[in-house]
Amino acid sequence: MSGLISSSLLRCCAHSLRSVDGLKHSKTWKSCNTSVLHWCRARSLHVDSPPHKPSLTTSYVHGTSTFPLIPLTVGQSLDNTVQRWPDREAVVFLQDGIRKTFAQFQQDVDKVAAGLLALGLKRGDRLGVWGPNIYEWILFQFASAKAGIILVSLNPAYQVKEVEFTLNKVQCKAVVCPTHFKTQKFCEMLREICPEIDLTPAGTVKSSRSCLGSARVPDLRMVIVTDSRQPGMLHVEDVMQAGESRHHKELMDLQSKLSFDDPINIQFTSGTTGSPKGATLSHHNIVNNAYFMGLRMGYTSIPQVRVCVPVPMYHCFGSVLGGMSMAMHGIKLVFPSPGYSSLANLEAIQSEKCNIVYGTPTMFTDLLSQPELHKYDLSSIEAGIMAGSPCPPEIVRKLRTDLNMKEITLAYGTTENSPITFLGFPQDNEELKINTVGCIMSHTEAKVVDPSTGEIVPLGASGELMIRGSCVMHGYWADPEKTGEVISQDRWYRTGDTASLNSLGYCRIEGRIKDMIIRGGENIYPAEIEQFLYTHPKVQEVQVVGVKDERLGEQVCACIRLKEGHISSTEEIRAFCKGQISHFKIPHYVIFVDSYPLTVSGKIKKNILKQDMEKKLGL
Incomplete structure (x- = not known):
């Protein structure tokens, strides 16, 4: 950005700095300093509250905040929240009848984390979670993080070739999954790519030091099943019982050694333009994304936040805006069903009195079109977050009128950005809610450039949106070439989206460049x-x-x-x-x-x- 500052201004500053007699040039320096501050103010935006005064003059914005970035790991974040609200409900899985307070959840997390260490998994190893929205998903999300093990989010729709590719790409040592869900037979597919599983005697607990000997997935050491017991595989209960006092001590000692810059989650992209790429996110990425999202939504000022979470946990929307926000802000997550169901959502909102609802435009469209919508008591709804794809203005209007969701908030982001980079304020006016995807997030930079030249376009003009900040991923796992295609040397991430910025720092997404x-x-x-x-x-x-x-x-x-x-x-x-x-x-x-x-x-x-x-x- 320094190229945007006039050369005369830079010469003025340099001349003052070189001066032997600083007093002689104090007026020059003061004038120079004022000019620099004015230049900065025209490009930065304080976003702790909705900006009302148009201040941007070009298609570059830097979201500033009085709140600093949080230098904590995922485990430390959860532990802090448990200390504040041990008896508050953390998660509810309605279909499975599971309810856990923060204290109960932490106890389960520590047992699983110690168990994983006891089974030989170590800091930096990769563990895949493959399944729908079940308790074990969020349990292993936090347990793996606490043990310094990198969680690999596996799409539950993956077929044999896809899961084989992803397991090998990141060299997964363990996989957690249910036996089956709907038409997906997870254990059967794993047996197909690793028939050696069946050679393990029933009831034998394998450690990560004992290789399954699979030719197709040579790094895989164990499969952990969440429901029924399967030959050659571990059960979640085995993991929870595996940790001894020495493993719990090892876990406690590990907490001070983990760095918040360590990679902790690999999220695979959809792979629509080739093989899926593993976006590698750190503790710092997801802790801060969840923290500042919650501040923007006002989670710290609402007495009890109860979020209906129909979005999948394998996606950043579920695991970060859901799971991590729970750990950062002490909110309650309500999971209506393992797979998406509009009716289950309505029942969950009514029975748990959810006041926040998450969803994609398609999910909200389905919710609004339910014939029995009027039969449910949805009066508890106050707000919602819609993200995942561009939202039609008509849907936003209907949510406000039909569901009384006055504070529906649109969000924009990408997996590679942990994920949120733009988010509206709940109190935004209708024009901003309908025509933009929100305001720049704290500690985040955005610019809109001409794709052919890389030059910043005039304010309000269309171009490619680029992002820089604490949200940007480390890179694609073991793929420096693909990483280099999307992250420049100066750490700008190319979104591939066509967008424009307004003078208040709000963004309008016009579509994918490739679309x-x-x-x-x-x-x-x-x-x-x-x-x-x-x-x-x-x-x-x-x-x-x-x-x-x-x-x-x-x-x-x-x-x-x-x-x-x-x-x-x-x-x-x-x-x-x-x-x-x-x-x-x-x-x-x-x-x-x-x-x-x-x-x-x-x-x-x-x-x-x-x-x-x-x-x-x-x-």
């Missing part, structure tokens, strides 16, 4: 068309993709999910657009669909949707 449709030389952002089509009274949900066109290169294709009981046609949708949006943005193709291809975290796989539409249209 941009180029039709006959015109650049078209799908999000703009989607937001317009959401205003059609029959449209429940819409996704816009570019499909192949021989003459123009690409054509606009709108994939529309209609509201229940409604019918429509291509002609009706195109007529609705005419005169309202530019002619080249009007969808050439309109396809009515019942659903979209989704990741397990609720994100729409646009690349797959594009392929499906091209196949359907015979292109």
Whole structure:
């Protein structure tokens, strides 16, 4: 950024510093210092409360705060909170009937952490958790962190080849999973890639020092099952009983040796453009992201925060905004069901009186469309966080009117940024809630650049969003080449998103650079068309993709999910657009669909949707 300061200003400062007689140049230095402060104020923004005075003059912002970064590990953060609120409820898993206070949760965490050490796992080893939202997920999240073991979040939708790739990529020594969930047979798949498991005598407890001898996953030492007992595998209870007093002492001694800069979590990206990449996050990354998110949401001033958490724990939304926020702010997490269920969410909100609800736009859309919505007492709802993909303004309006969610807050981030970099304030006005993804987070820098030149664009102009700060990951695990593609030498992370900044430090996301449709030389952002089509009274949900066109290169294709009981046609949708949006943005193709291809975290796989539409249209 120093290049932005005028050379004359720098010369002035340098001249004053070189002066032998400082008094002689005190006026010059004072003038120089004032100029530098003025320059800094035009680019930094105090974000402990909503900024009301437009101050930015360019597409660069630095979120400042009176609250310092937290120099603690995950384990230390949990221990601090347990000391403050030992008897407060920490987690509730409704479907399994599990309730734990902070003191009870800490006791379980310490038992598992000591057990992992007793079984031979050590600081820096990798342990994969593979499954839906069950108690053991969050239990092992904190137990592994306390033991200095790196948690690997495995997508529960992974099939054999995918789980084999990820286990080998990070050299996992242990995997925690249920026997099965819905159609996913976790233990069967692990036996397929590691048939040597069956050669272990029933009831034998393997330590990490004894190799399973698998040719396909040579580093795997043990599988820990959360429900039924399986031959050749450990049960969670075995782990909890394995730790002796010496292992508990080892665990206690370890706490002062762990560094908050140590890697502690590997989150795999969706891998839509190739093999999944392991974003490596440190204690410092996720502790501070959760801490400042909670401050922004006002968790420290709400007497009792009860969060409904339908988002998956394997994703940053669940593990950081959920799990880590619990440890940082002493909030209560309510998990309605292992897998996503709109009805289970409604029941959880009613029975536990949840006042905060987390979700992706798709999850909130499904919630609003529930026919029995009016039968539930949802009066406890005060606020929510929506993230994961761009949100249609119409959904935000409906949450405020239909669910009385006055303080719905939009968030933006990426796995590589731990994850949140922009988050609204609960008290933001409707215009900011509807048209932006929130304000820059504390201790975070953002800039919008021209993708072709790397130069910062004028305020309000579109370009690629880049992020720098304590949130940026260490890198992709064992992949310096891919890391170098997204993190510059000066630690700026390239998001790949097209965005713009306003003078208050709020961000508007316009879409993925790679999702941009180029039709006959015109650049078209799908999000703009989607937001317009959401205003059609029959449209429940819409996704816009570019499909192949021989003459123009690409054509606009709108994939529309209609509201229940409604019918429509291509002609009706195109007529609705005419005169309202530019002619080249009007969808050439309109396809009515019942659903979209989704990741397990609720994100729409646009690349797959594009392929499906091209196949359907015979292109």
